[in-house]
Amino acid sequence: MKKKFNFAFFDEGSKREIRRSILKAIAIPGYQVPFASREMPVARGWGTGGIQLTLSCIGQKDVVKVIDQGSDESVNAISIKKLITDTTDVEITTSTTDATIIQSRHRVPEEELNENQIIVLQVPTPEPLRDYEPSETKTKILHGEKEYTGAKLLLFEQIMKYNTMATGADHPVEVNNRYVMAPSPIPKFDNPKLNESKATILLGAGREKKIYAVPPYTKVISLDFEDVPFEVENFKGKSCSHCGASHVYLDEIIDQESGSVSYQCNDTSYCLKRRNGEIQ
Amino acid sequence: MAYVAVRGGQKAIEKSIERLKYKRLEKKKSIKTEDIEASFRLLIDQVLSESSLYSRELAAIALKQAEGSVEEAVFLLRAYRSTLPRKYYSRNAESSSMFVERRISAAFKDIPKGQILGASFDYTHRLVDFELKDETDEDARKFFRKIESKFKKEESEIEQFPKVVDYLKSEGLIAKIDNDDTEPRDTTKETLKFPASRSERLQILQRGMSQAVIGLGYASLRGYGAVHPTVAELRVGQLPITIENPNNPTSEEDSYSIGSIEITEVESLVPVTKLLKDGSHEINFEIGYGVTLGQNETKAIAMSILDQCLERKDEGFATSDEEFVLYHVDSIEATGFISHLKLPHYVTFQAKLNSARKVKGNSDEKEI
Numbered sequence: 001m002k003k004k005f006n007f008a009f010f011d012e013g014s015k016r017e018i019r020r021s022i023l024k025a026i027a028i029p030g031y032q033v034p035f036a037s038r039e040m041p042v043a044r045g046w047g048t049g050g051i052q053l054t055l056s057c058i059g060q061k062d063v064v065k066v067i068d069q070g071s072d073e074s075v076n077a078i079s080i081k082k083l084i085t086d087t088t089d090v091e092i093t094t095s096t097t098d099a100t101i102i103q104s105r106h107r108v109p110e111e112e113l114n115e116n117q118i119i120v121l122q123v124p125t126p127e128p129l130r131d132y133e134p135s136e137t138k139t140k141i142l143h144g145e146k147e148y149t150g151a152k153l154l155l156f157e158q159i160m161k162y163n164t165m166a167t168g169a170d171h172p173v174e175v176n177n178r179y180v181m182a183p184s185p186i187p188k189f190d191n192p193k194l195n196e197s198k199a200t201i202l203l204g205a206g207r208e209k210k211i212y213a214v215p216p217y218t219k220v221i222s223l224d225f226e227d228v229p230f231e232v233e234n235f236k237g238k239s240c241s242h243c244g245a246s247h248v249y250l251d252e253i254i255d256q257e258s259g260s261v262s263y264q265c266n267d268t269s270y271c272l273k274r275r276n277g278e279i280q
Numbered sequence: 281m282a283y284v285a286v287r288g289g290q291k292a293i294e295k296s297i298e299r300l301k302y303k304r305l306e307k308k309k310s311i312k313t314e315d316i317e318a319s320f321r322l323l324i325d326q327v328l329s330e331s332s333l334y335s336r337e338l339a340a341i342a343l344k345q346a347e348g349s350v351e352e353a354v355f356l357l358r359a360y361r362s363t364l365p366r367k368y369y370s371r372n373a374e375s376s377s378m379f380v381e382r383r384i385s386a387a388f389k390d391i392p393k394g395q396i397l398g399a400s401f402d403y404t405h406r407l408v409d410f411e412l413k414d415e416t417d418e419d420a421r422k423f424f425r426k427i428e429s430k431f432k433k434e435e436s437e438i439e440q441f442p443k444v445v446d447y448l449k450s451e452g453l454i455a456k457i458d459n460d461d462t463e464p465r466d467t468t469k470e471t472l473k474f475p476a477s478r479s480e481r482l483q484i485l486q487r488g489m490s491q492a493v494i495g496l497g498y499a500s501l502r503g504y505g506a507v508h509p510t511v512a513e514l515r516v517g518q519l520p521i522t523i524e525n526p527n528n529p530t531s532e533e534d535s536y537s538i539g540s541i542e543i544t545e546v547e548s549l550v551p552v553t554k555l556l557k558d559g560s561h562e563i564n565f566e567i568g569y570g571v572t573l574g575q576n577e578t579k580a581i582a583m584s585i586l587d588q589c590l591e592r593k594d595e596g597f598a599t600s601d602e603e604f605v606l607y608h609v610d611s612i613e614a615t616g617f618i619s620h621l622k623l624p625h626y627v628t629f630q631a632k633l634n635s636a637r638k639v640k641g642n643s644d645e646k647e648i
Contacts, residue, residue, distance in 0.1 A: 136607075
């Protein structure tokens with residue numbers, strides 16, 4: 001019972017169905033389009049939303065980059081790349097600028113993307129109001145009525161408790177002056193990169209069965225207050241111990257023997273290019 | 281170096297997969313999938329139901345590959361299912377056309393055409409049978425030779441039975457319910473939206489994790505939902521499946537038979553108190569429905585309880601909350617999301633750490 005799979009795993013009918021949902025998502029920036037999320041050979045929560053977007057858009061000429069936590073070498077990125085190459089044979093790259101489709105978990109690359117690129121973000125929890133309202137029926141109504149007090153309230157409570165907005169990753173954004181959207185668990189550091197992005201941003205939540213998108217050149221504003229403005233993670237005075245970059249998202253590395261702390265670029269492809277002198 | 285450990289990379293994955301195969305074959309034995317099919321009938325039934333893919337052969341291969349883990353086997357089959365084009369929907373199958381192998385009613389001692397115990401663990405004592413340790417294929421054949429002539433005769437007697445619920449309806453004990461011929465929605469092709477239709481609910485419960493469905497059904501029975509049903513009929517048997525003849529789609533006679541599937545079907549009676557216009561109360565019975573691929577009796581009964589809970593929507597009970605029940609019983613979703621916690625989270629954790637440090641800095645200032 002040996003069986004070969006279709007190009008890009010899915011049957012063509014499934015791909016077309018998913019692409020229709022993507023088109024709807026692009027037409028209504030930030031709106032979560034429900035779609036019939038397929039069961040994948042990868043576990044739910046391990047990027048199945050992103051994989052479905054990638055596999056339904058991919059063509060033979062595409063060049064794909066997959067990163068997980070900023071790294072092309074991370075175990076799950078390797079695993080996803082293997083699934084993509086096993087079923088499509090397309091070219092794989094680690095270079096951000098060479099890729100036509102970039103699938104990413106938890107990061108937007110440091111190098112600026114261009115109009116010919118699609119970035120696919122893997123989303124665990126697409127609903128920005130979920131912490132405030134557990135019911136899907138109710139959050140759908142709140143979005144319909146543009147009733148986003150809940151999202152602001154969550155931030156306000158943090159300010160009351162901690163004197164600052166204590167969100168880690170997944171700080172909510174407002175897209176195109178309309179929908180409040182979960183940008184997926186990218187650090188706040190990456191939120192500004194979504195604003196007026198030249199590349200198409202697709203977000204896929206496989207388990208929650210939602211697709212949403214930010215089309216190129218769309219306004220994306222991180223939620224904040226006049227007196228407590230949005231701030232990204234602060235790495236002031238720190239720089240990458242390999243390439244010396246200082247205006248990037250850094251990983252904290254603790255030396256096992258001495259216990260001393262150093263920093264490295266989280267975006268490994270960016271760091272490598274700097275060390276090779278390909279970019280400044 | 282910690283960094284390398286987190287990156288892992290290609291080599292580590294390859295070695296890990298090799299190690300997995302090593303573990304599977306460590307004892308230098310490889311079970312034949314036909315042996316799995318032959319010996320683990322009910323395990324296969326559970327996998328069929330949860331993966332909603334009716335193929336005993338594929339289920340046996342998946343179980344072999346998954347080293348007997350139901351969660352993994354279901355995962356394999358569901359993923360495989362995504363690659364199959366959906367060519368046809370079957371015609372409606374009436375369960376009264378089922379060839380019944382087992383059929384019991386807890387509501388009545390005498391039901392038309394009688395009760396059939398069939399194959400069941402219900403009245404066995406759960407004492408470990410140590411003799412099975414040495415049972416051989418020859419023993420199996422011997423047993424069969426002894427019993428075969430009798431068995432053959434019984435098998436030829438398998439037939440179709442009227443449904444207990446129909447009898448109750450004809451007696452006027454349950455209100456006549458009009459046929460609901462709304463086209464069922466296919467939850468594998470459309471996203472679940474709320475309020476869900478009954479067809480969607482039943483599909484999701486059918487493919488739900490057996491233990492999760494049983495757990496929630498039990499919660500309702502015990503007190504969180506207070507549905508205490510009586511099983512009007514539980515039946516297990518082969519249900520013939522047909523598809524339309526494209527040249528004559530409306531004709532039942534002209535339709536094509538594509539085989540039969542084994543299902544378990546449960547109809548439970550749940551007493552409900554109805555307030556009449558004159559202020560007095562009347563007790564009525566409503567029906568909870570459960571159906572599964574294969575013989576999964578406890579699951580099917582629990583499903584009939586949950587069907588009734590979700591139909592009635594008692595406020596205040598989680599088991600009556602559609603989103604609570606339907607979102608959390610699926611194996612792929614539950615096991616996937618929980619296992620994703622094994623993935624590295626250092627970017628998000630760094631972001632959280634950054635916030636925590638910032639907050640800490642703030643609170644230090646406040647203390648002064």
